[in-house]
Amino acid sequence: MLKEKCIGKDSILANVMEKNEHAILSSKDDNPGCHHCIHHDQCIVEMIIGIPIYYEDVIIGSVGIIANTVDDKEKMLNNKEYYLRFIDRMIELIVNKIREEQAFEEISLLKKRMEVVLDSIDHFLILVSKNGDILQMNSNFKGIYKSLLPSNIKDFLEPTLVKRLLFSREEIKYKEVKINKKHDFILSSKPVILGEMDQGAVLIFRSLKDVTDEMNELYTHSMDVAFDDLIGESIEMQIIKEHIKQLSTSSSTILIDGETGTGKEVVARLVHNMSPRSQEPFVAINCSAIPEELMESELFGYEEGAFSGAKKGGKIGKFQLADRGTLFLDEVGEMALHLQAKLLRVLQERQVTKIGGLEPTDVDVRIVAATNKKLEELVKIGKFREDLYYRLKVIPITMPPLRERTSDLPLLIQHFVQIYSDCIQKNVKVVSDDALNILMKHPWRGNVRELRNVIEFSINMTHTDMITLNSLPYDLLHPPEYENEELNIDLNIRWLIEKALKKYGTTTLGKKMSAKSLGISVATLYRKLKEFEFE
Numbered sequence: 261m262l263k264e265k266c267i268g269k270d271s272i273l274a275n276v277m278e279k280n281e282h283a284i285l286s287s288k289d290d291n292p293g294c295h296h297c298i299h300h301d302q303c304i305v306e307m308i309i310g311i312p313i314y315y316e317d318v319i320i321g322s323v324g325i326i327a328n329t330v331d332d333k334e335k336m337l338n339n340k341e342y343y344l345r346f347i348d349r350m351i352e353l354i355v356n357k358i359r360e361e362q363a364f365e366e367i368s369l370l371k372k373r374m375e376v377v378l379d380s381i382d383h384f385l386i387l388v389s390k391n392g393d394i395l396q397m398n399s400n401f402k403g404i405y406k407s408l409l410p411s412n413i414k415d416f417l418e419p420t421l422v423k424r425l426l427f428s429r430e431e432i433k434y435k436e437v438k439i440n441k442k443h444d445f446i447l448s449s450k451p452v453i454l455g456e457m458d459q460g461a462v463l464i465f466r467s468l469k470d471v472t473d474e475m476n477e478l479y480t481h482s483m484d485v486a487f488d489d490l491i492g493e494s495i496e497m498q499i500i501k502e503h504i505k506q507l508s509t510s511s512s513t514i515l516i517d518g519e520t521g522t523g524k525e526v527v528a529r530l531v532h533n534m535s536p537r538s539q540e541p542f543v544a545i546n547c548s549a550i551p552e553e554l555m556e557s558e559l560f561g562y563e564e565g566a567f568s569g570a571k572k573g574g575k576i577g578k579f580q581l582a583d584r585g586t587l588f589l590d591e592v593g594e595m596a597l598h599l600q601a602k603l604l605r606v607l608q609e610r611q612v613t614k615i616g617g618l619e620p621t622d623v624d625v626r627i628v629a630a631t632n633k634k635l636e637e638l639v640k641i642g643k644f645r646e647d648l649y650y651r652l653k654v655i656p657i658t659m660p661p662l663r664e665r666t667s668d669l670p671l672l673i674q675h676f677v678q679i680y681s682d683c684i685q686k687n688v689k690v691v692s693d694d695a696l697n698i699l700m701k702h703p704w705r706g707n708v709r710e711l712r713n714v715i716e717f718s719i720n721m722t723h724t725d726m727i728t729l730n731s732l733p734y735d736l737l738h739p740p741e742y743e744n745e746e747l748n749i750d751l752n753i754r755w756l757i758e759k760a761l762k763k764y765g766t767t768t769l770g771k772k773m774s775a776k777s778l779g780i781s782v783a784t785l786y787r788k789l790k791e792f793e794f795e
Contacts, residue, residue, distance in 0.1 A: 276310040276322040282344075283310045286337065306333040309340070311347045315355055323347050323354070384445065384465035388413055390458045392426055401465070404440055413463070416440065425449055425461050433572050435564070436468065444468035444621075472541065472581045485529040491675050492668035496660040500527065503657055508534040513607070515592075515652045516630040518659030521709030524630040525590060527657060531628060532586040540585035543578050548594035549781050555599055557615055560606075566616025579612045579623050586626045592652065593633040593644060594787070604648045627652065662704040662711065669700055672708065676715035677727070688719050691727040698729065698736055757788060 272291050276283050285291055286307050294300055310324035325343055327333040336343055384401040386394050392413045402409060410416050413425065416439050424432060428451075435447040445465040452459040490501060504527065507514065514531060516524045525544065532542045550558055561577030578587060589595075595603065606612050607627065611620035629652045638644035662669070673691060681688045691699070695718075704710055718731040729737065760774035775785040 272308050273310045273322040273324050276312050276324070277319050280312060280319060282312065283308070284340065285310075286333065304328045306330060307336050309336065309343055309347065311344070311351065313351050313354060315358055320358075321354075323350050384467075386413075386463050386465075387452075387460065388425075388463060389460040390426060392422055392460075395460070425451075425463070426458070429453065429458065434574065436574065436576075437465070439465070446471050468576075468580075469583075472576065472583065485526055485533055487530065487534070490523070490526060490530060491672050492665060493671065494660075494665040494668045496665050497668060500657060500659070503655075504530055504534065507531055507655065509536065510655075511535075511537075511626045513627045513652055513654040514629070514657060515635075515655070516628065516657045516659060517635070518630075518632065519661045519705075519707055520632050521707035522659035522661060523708050524632075524659055525588065527659065528586070528588045528628040528630060532588075532626075535586070535626070537585050537626060541582050542586050542588065543582035544588040544590060545578050546590045548591040548787065549783050551783055551786075552596045552599075555596065556602070559599070560602070560612050560614055562615035563617045566614070574614065574616075577612065577614065579606060579625055580621065582625045583623050584625075586628055589627065589629040591631060592629040593631040593635055593638055597643070597645065600645045600648050604645065604651060607648075607651050662707045666700060669711075670696075672711055673699060673715060676712050677719065680716045680719045684716075684719055686719055686722070687725050688722055688727060689725055692729070695727050695729050695732055698732060702736055702739075753788065757785070 272283060272285060272294075275291065294303070297303065305326055305328060307327040308324050310322050312319050313321040313323060325336065325347060327336050381398060382400070384398070384404065386397040386401055388394055394409075394411055394413065397409070414422050417425070417437065421435070421437070424430065431451070432447060432449040437445050437447045439445055444467075446468055447463065447465055449461050449463045451461045487501070487504075490497065490504075508531075514528075516527055518524055528544075529542060532538060545558060547555065557575060557577070559578050561575045561580060564572055564574045566574070589603075606623070609620075610623060612623050613620045635644050635649050635653075639646045639649050662672075673696070677688060677691065699711075699714070706713075714733060714736065715727075717733055718727045722728065722731040756778060757774070760777050761770065764770040764773040764777070771785060772782055775782045778785070780788075
């Protein structure tokens, strides 16, 4: 009762807090609040010293020492300074304890907020100390391990990589690593430096599958192809459509041959879209458009530091990008012999090793190759490996040139008229009889691609709702007559190349400018220079 009264609203300690000053009362009668206390006559308190408690300039309580006997009172009176210092020390301890509790609550709250932030990140993330101890990991990273979680990055990363992460002070980007012996990740890291002291690092792991999927979306040109996009009802096209249906459940390698512009990539994408791999990447690479010295790194990738100019973190090759999906090798006949040998090995072993790498990586890729050359003729003259040729030609598909399926021309013309009328926002619906007659007689050396371009040109040029003779390109209405057509085409190409080289020069820059002026790639220009045996 007396204890409760001492902290009541009329108590001495309450007055200390209210008046914001310390109190030294040698008699309870000195406190007006005690006069009305119902326990006044029974109260044994002889003396009290009270001091308010401040925390961040706010009074949060008070502390007092009470003497219940005359002897105690005498001791307190004779040693007031000592007791005041004692109370000050008690207050200091109380305030420090409050600070600790508040700091602990703030740290706990900060830690909880950090956990929420880390768990909201889609990647696999850990924070490590300067010794490599794992301070924090998000739920994604924990999910890699079914049971015992690692306590240090040394438990799952190679020693040389751990040394780089903890002591090099460098940011690591796009380093391919394997965790728990079966999970492939791309690692990026950032060191934590406080003042001049290393304090560890932040490690971010991204699933290799997620990275390859994103890269395919960004860098692989998309072409939504449906079965109805393969236009034509000729016998030749009906056979091809039937083959595609039969191949829909297969993963066998396909070789598509045919002239330029016959729709080889359309068929390749259609085969992919109708297969069980349709939800996985379709990666296309044109073997004639990439210089020979870069082709190997494009196909197989490379490790960091594999050669001068190699990117930090290395590069993922097209085979890895296409893992579980389809890799389309366009113009495969242009591939150099030494690369043909490496391609054959990948097809046989289902593994790919990066340039500068030591460990092979398993890949599950369906190969669809295409060529506009007769590979069997290249095999005979030693420019294409016979073993690779038969490895690719498991299922051959030959795309007929447009001049051999002229019965499909009306369907194709109407198809492209509708597409480009909508695209260019013109209401063109038909082709005049005389214009159609010209289109039907044209040899279409550029095949479907040439027809597409002619229709697009004609819709741009027409002023009515009909494609007429006046809408057609000049060269369709005035075709050149050659005594030896193929020879004259080659002579014309050679003459154009010679003219461009005379204008821009034969330096590397000159050749680049020449190729640009001719509307061809640099790789194509070099191929033609070799073909025509330019000095």
